[in-house]
Amino acid sequence: MNGTVLITGGSRGIGRAAAKAFAKAGYDVAVNYNNSAKAAETICGELSDHGVKASAFKADVSVRAEVDEMILRIKEKLGNITVLVNNAGIGEQALFTDISEEMWDRMFAVNVKGAFNCAQAVLPDMIHSKYGRIINVSSMWGISGASCEVHYSAAKAALIGFTKALAKEEGLSGITVNCVAPGVIDTDMNARLSAQDMEILKENTPVGRIGTPEDIAEAILFFASEKASFITGQVLSADGGFIL
Numbered sequence: 001m002n003g004t005v006l007i008t009g010g011s012r013g014i015g016r017a018a019a020k021a022f023a024k025a026g027y028d029v030a031v032n033y034n035n036s037a038k039a040a041e042t043i044c045g046e047l048s049d050h051g052v053k054a055s056a057f058k059a060d061v062s063v064r065a066e067v068d069e070m071i072l073r074i075k076e077k078l079g080n081i082t083v084l085v086n087n088a089g090i091g092e093q094a095l096f097t098d099i100s101e102e103m104w105d106r107m108f109a110v111n112v113k114g115a116f117n118c119a120q121a122v123l124p125d126m127i128h129s130k131y132g133r134i135i136n137v138s139s140m141w142g143i144s145g146a147s148c149e150v151h152y153s154a155a156k157a158a159l160i161g162f163t164k165a166l167a168k169e170e171g172l173s174g175i176t177v178n179c180v181a182p183g184v185i186d187t188d189m190n191a192r193l194s195a196q197d198m199e200i201l202k203e204n205t206p207v208g209r210i211g212t213p214e215d216i217a218e219a220i221l222f223f224a225s226e227k228a229s230f231i232t233g234q235v236l237s238a239d240g241g242f243i244l
């Protein structure tokens with residue numbers, strides 16, 4: 001069963017690559033974006049080349065009312081959502097002592113509450129049809145912790161707990177909930193890092209390279225596939241061996 005996938009933060013980076021992978025696999029694709037309207041429209045045009053339906057939907061995932069309204073629009077245009085990819089996220093580097101309450105709250109609002117909002121909005125239909133796939137995009141830093149990224153690491157660790165708990169609750173409803181924990185991936189999120197920092201990260205990656213958005217897209221697609229129907233509550237590290 002393919003159906004319709006909603007990819008949050010599908011306008012750029014990993015989400016964009018996931019949108020392409022799902023379209024290639026025959027899914028209709030709802031591309032969520034917040035600020036990058038033009039990029040989202042462009043990717044939808046490209047996805048249509050695969051003979052599937054694809055549309056862009058604006059919503060700040062941290063705002064429940066925007067998410068609920070987006071889900072209604074997706075259902076009208078593309079039908080019920082069978083796969084949810086909670087990919088939208090923000091990153092930030094700061095000394096722990098410099099993290100303001102506002103920075104902390106925004107980190108959790110987008111990375112954690114965004115997943116809560118979207119999962120709660122799609123679950124009634126998934127439960128009703130006794131089928132669903134939810135895939136959360138965490139980070140290797142949610143497993144191991146990153147210095148100067150305490151709020152990011154904590155939010156990504158929260159997504160792992162969210163994944164495991166929801167997997168237990170929804171298993172009998174035919175819904176699997178899994179998590180991908182990427183390593184260092186070549187996207188805008190890492191654009192703020194210096195070339196020297198990227199080189200160090202590359203050297204610390206056993207496979208000897210930085211990951212591509214496509215590397216992560218394939219891991220996400222796997223969890224959505226029938227091949228993964230007996231796998232739930234799992235965290236798949238796609239990090240070139242960085243965290244072992």
Ligand code: NAP
Nearest residue numbers: 009012013014033034035036060061088089139185187189
């Ligand atoms: P990116 O290139 O910066 O893209 C972030 C995406 O998230 C954009 O599409 C952006 O949409 C969307 N987004 C941000 N805030 C949003 C909001 N409030 N509502 C809806 N969409 C929002 O980042 P990326 O590297 O692809 O990261 C994707 C996910 O992978 C994130 O969860 C990130 O934490 C995780 N991750 C990334 C890495 C890495 O090395 N890159 C490693 C581990 C985990 P707009 O541009 O439309 O606002």
